[in-house]
Amino acid sequence: MTSSVFDIISNFSFSGWSIIIAGLTATMLLGVIYWQDVTSRSSRIFFIFSIVVLLWGVLSVFFNASTGTSLGVITVSLLYFVAGLVGPTLFLAIDGFSNAEIKRTKSHLVLIFGPYILLAIGFLYPGMIVGYEEVAMGDTLGRITFGELFIPYALYAVFFVIYGCYLLINNYRKSAGIFRVQMGNFLTTFITTGLVALSWTLFIPFFLKSQEFFWVGYIGGAILFLVVTGFILVKYNFWNIKIIATEFFISLVIFVLIVELFIASSPLDLFVKTAITIIVIISSLFLVGSVRREIQSRDRIVGLMNDLKEISKRLKVLDRKKTEFLSIASHHLRDPLTAIKGYASMLAEGSYGKLSKPLLEAVEKIYVSSEHLITMISDFMDVARIEGGDMKYVFSNVDMKKLVLDLTDTMRQNAGYSRVILSTTIDDRNSIDESFITVGDEGKLRQVVSNLVDNSIKYTPMGEVSIMLSKSKDRKKIIFSVSDTGIGMSKDTIEKIFNKFSRAEGVSKIYTEGTGLGLYVAKEIIKKHEGRIWGESKGEGHGSSFYVELDAKM
Numbered sequence: 001m002t003s004s005v006f007d008i009i010s011n012f013s014f015s016g017w018s019i020i021i022a023g024l025t026a027t028m029l030l031g032v033i034y035w036q037d038v039t040s041r042s043s044r045i046f047f048i049f050s051i052v053v054l055l056w057g058v059l060s061v062f063f064n065a066s067t068g069t070s071l072g073v074i075t076v077s078l079l080y081f082v083a084g085l086v087g088p089t090l091f092l093a094i095d096g097f098s099n100a101e102i103k104r105t106k107s108h109l110v111l112i113f114g115p116y117i118l119l120a121i122g123f124l125y126p127g128m129i130v131g132y133e134e135v136a137m138g139d140t141l142g143r144i145t146f147g148e149l150f151i152p153y154a155l156y157a158v159f160f161v162i163y164g165c166y167l168l169i170n171n172y173r174k175s176a177g178i179f180r181v182q183m184g185n186f187l188t189t190f191i192t193t194g195l196v197a198l199s200w201t202l203f204i205p206f207f208l209k210s211q212e213f214f215w216v217g218y219i220g221g222a223i224l225f226l227v228v229t230g231f232i233l234v235k236y237n238f239w240n241i242k243i244i245a246t247e248f249f250i251s252l253v254i255f256v257l258i259v260e261l262f263i264a265s266s267p268l269d270l271f272v273k274t275a276i277t278i279i280v281i282i283s284s285l286f287l288v289g290s291v292r293r294e295i296q297s298r299d300r301i302v303g304l305m306n307d308l309k310e311i312s313k314r315l316k317v318l319d320r321k322k323t324e325f326l327s328i329a330s331h332h333l334r335d336p337l338t339a340i341k342g343y344a345s346m347l348a349e350g351s352y353g354k355l356s357k358p359l360l361e362a363v364e365k366i367y368v369s370s371e372h373l374i375t376m377i378s379d380f381m382d383v384a385r386i387e388g389g390d391m392k393y394v395f396s397n398v399d400m401k402k403l404v405l406d407l408t409d410t411m412r413q414n415a416g417y418s419r420v421i422l423s424t425t426i427d428d429r430n431s432i433d434e435s436f437i438t439v440g441d442e443g444k445l446r447q448v449v450s451n452l453v454d455n456s457i458k459y460t461p462m463g464e465v466s467i468m469l470s471k472s473k474d475r476k477k478i479i480f481s482v483s484d485t486g487i488g489m490s491k492d493t494i495e496k497i498f499n500k501f502s503r504a505e506g507v508s509k510i511y512t513e514g515t516g517l518g519l520y521v522a523k524e525i526i527k528k529h530e531g532r533i534w535g536e537s538k539g540e541g542h543g544s545s546f547y548v549e550l551d552a553k554m
Contacts (some may be wrong), residue, residue, distance in 0.1 A: 003307045006240060007129040009351040016369040020057060020058055020061055023251065024255075025048075025252075026052060027051055027053075028252065034484055036159070037041065040094070041096045043098040044096075045089070045095075045096040045502055046093045046094050048089060048092075048093075049086075049089040049090055049092070049093045049191060052082060052085050052086055052089050052148070053086065054081070054112075055082045056082045056083050056086060058473050059075060059078050059079040059082055060076045060079055061079075062079075063075040063079050063549075064354045065136035072220075073126050073131065073132045076130055076131070077126065077129075077130065078131060080153070081122070082117070082121060082132055083157070084116055084120065084153060084156065084157055085116070085156035086157065087156065087158070087159070087160035087161050088112045088113060088116065088160050089159040090161065091112065091161075091163060091164045092098040094167055094168060095164075095167060098172070099167075100445050105280055112160075114198060115156060116156060119149065119152060119153055119156060122147070122153070124354055126288045127145060127147045127199075128147040128148060128149050129146075129147050129149045129153050130144055130145065130146055130147065130150060131144070131145040131146075131147060132145065132409050133145055137312060141322065141528060145357045165191065167186045169187065171499070172184055172187050194267070196329075197544055209545045213373050227423045228307075243425040247534055250287070253280060257273065257276065257277040257280060257480050260273050260277075260549060261273050261274060261277065272312075284287050291546045292459075319387070320387075321554060323333075324537060337370050337373050337374050337377065338374065340366065341367060341370040341371055341374060341464070344363050344364075344366045344370060345367055345368035345442060347363045348360060348364055348367060352515045354497055359385065362372050362519060373483045376517075377517055379521055380517065382517070383500065383517055384522065386521065386524045390428065390526075391524075391528075393440075393441040393444060393528055394441050395439055395440055395441055396439070396440075396441075396442065397437050397439060397553065398437065398438050398439070398440045398441075398442045398445055399436060400437070400438055400445070400478055400480065400550070401428075401436040402435040402468060403442065403445065403446055404424065404426070404467060404469050404480065405424065405426070407446065407450055407453065408422065408424040408467060411450070411454065411457065419461075419462050420457050420460050420463060420465055420484075421463070421464045421465070421466065422453075422457070422462065422467070422485060423466050424463075424466075424467040424468075424469075424471070424492075425463070425467065425468045426468075426469050426470075427464070427468065427469065427470035427471065433551070434551070435472070436469060436471070437552065437553040438478055438529075438550045438551060438553055439551070439553055441525075441528045441529075443526070444528075445528075445550075446524065446526050447521075447522075448522040448533075449480060449548070451518045451519070451521070451522050452480075452482045452522065452546045452548070453465065453467060453482050455518065455519075455546075456482050456483075456484040456486065456544070456546070457484075458542075459484065459486040459487050460485060460486030460543075461486065461487075462489075463484065463485030464484070464485050465482065465483070465484045465485075465545075466478075466482070466483045466484075467480075467481070467482075468482075469480050469481075475552065476551065476552055476554070477549050477550065477551065477552060478549070478550045478551075478552045479548070479549050480547070480548040480549075480550075481545060481546065481547045481548075482542055482545070483543065483544070483545040483546075484543050484545075484547050485542060485543040485544065486539045486543055487537075487540065487541065487544075488537045488539055488541050488542040488544055489535065489537040489540065489544050490539065491539075493537075494535050494536070494537060497519055497535055498519045498520055498523040498533070498535075499520060500517060500520045519535075522548075526550075530551065531548060531549050531551065532547075532549040533546070533547065533548050533549075534546070534547055535547075
């Protein structure tokens with residue numbers, strides 16, 4: 001019985017169309033994945049494997065629809081010829097997946113496909129590997145026959161499936177971390193779907209001499225394997241699922257529209273459908289491009305944020321190490337400097353005999369320099385304690401009036417040496433017994449007040465430094481202020497003066513030995529006292545004022 005190809009297509013069953021649609025869908029999915037990275041060997045070989053599987057499925061449908069016709073011999077030969085390529089292409093796909101870093105040469109391809117090319121000569125002689133005979137047994141119009149070379153043919157196909165399984169198991173044992181999870185998922189999928197596919201597409205047809213249940217192995221084995229593999233490739237190669245899903249569904253829509261062109265009922269219908277197809281294709285290109293750009297922009301932002309987080313972590317580590325170094329170095333430097341200062345003081349006082357004037361001046365310079373160095377080291381140690389959380393505070397009632405007056409008397413001599421007039425005002429006009437008691441660490445508050453007054457004296461070449469202690473209008477706050485007629489500060493300097501290692505512009509001309517840490521330490525101390533500290537200035541050359549506000553004990 002002769003029959004045309006179109007007659008055979010009209011005989012396609014529901015299961016046959018299911019095989020074709022499932023195979024085409026899986027191939028489109030692998031094609032979209034391959035398009036994401038055309039340089040990836042694993043995705044490229046899996047795409048080729050999906051094409052072989054699609055041809056295998058289509059030919060099986062053609063064979064089932066051509067039983068009882070003259071095309072049965074041709075279709076069964078083509079079916080098993082393509083089926084023989086499934087094993088080696090599957091092996092290459094597995095090899096590309098598990099050994100992506102190893103490049104295979106042409107000699108490897110010859111070793112894999114060479115035996116099959118020799119074996120495939122048997123397909124030129126119907127009956128040597130497979131054949132077809134027409135029979136009339138119920139609904140069956142014909143059946144497959146298997147020849148002498150079928151066993152070597154089957155062993156060839158099964159060998160590559162088993163070898164691929166061995167390759168996966170071996171790589172799974174050697175792998176670790178995320179790659180082990182990846183290989184484990186792939187191995188589970190391969191074994192499960194491989195058993196289903198081999199059972200229903202090779203062994204059962206061999207024993208039952210029928211292709212009736214081929215669709216079970218094809219869809220449940222080969223197609224499921226392709227789909228799950230596609231998602232594994234997406235997951236572990238970090239391709240974006242949104243782009244792939246968008247491109248996949250657009251491909252499906254375009255495919256349906258193209259099919260519609262072949263079943264147009266009239267020239268006008270063909271023109272309208274063609275126009276719609278072109279519009280959809282162009283719109284789809286813009287849509288995919290837009291989605292890709294959006295995702296790429298988001299990925300870049302996420303990447304930059306991760307980089308910033310990593311840099312921030314490294315900077316914190318470096319800052320901590322720097323603080324530790326300062327703490328250790330300061331601790332070891334302070335002891336010898338204290339000894340130098342002590343011996344210089346004793347020499348200046350004549351404890352070791354009277355010194356000549358030039359020698360006395362030299363000793364005094366040593367004393368002053370060592371005192372400056374000790375102050376600087378103290379600042380470094382305070383910074384290290386503050387940043388390490390080791391700064392200890394002992395809170396008690398502190399009389400700020402007594403503290404300010406004592407410091408003023410101590411520092412008035414230094415102000416005289418600098419040709420600066422130092423004045424102190426206590427705003428207790430409401431009552432002679434006005435209380436200026438606050439709760440705090442007296443030593444730390446003395447350090448803050450001393451630092452502010454000392455800075456004003458240092459940065460006032462000639463002029464006046466005025467100290468004032470007062471209370472707010474509601475009498476709940478104690479306000480200490482020190483104002484000078486010195487070099488002043490710009491607006492930008494005021495904003496950063498309390499930062500670490502920050503000094504006002506031009507101060508190096510007046511005082512070269514500052515570290516830029518005193519005000520930072522003062523700010524941290526006052527913060528622990530839940531108070532406020534700030535600076536004000538009308539500009540460079542117009543002096544500066546610094547204020548400290550603390551809670552008054554009621």
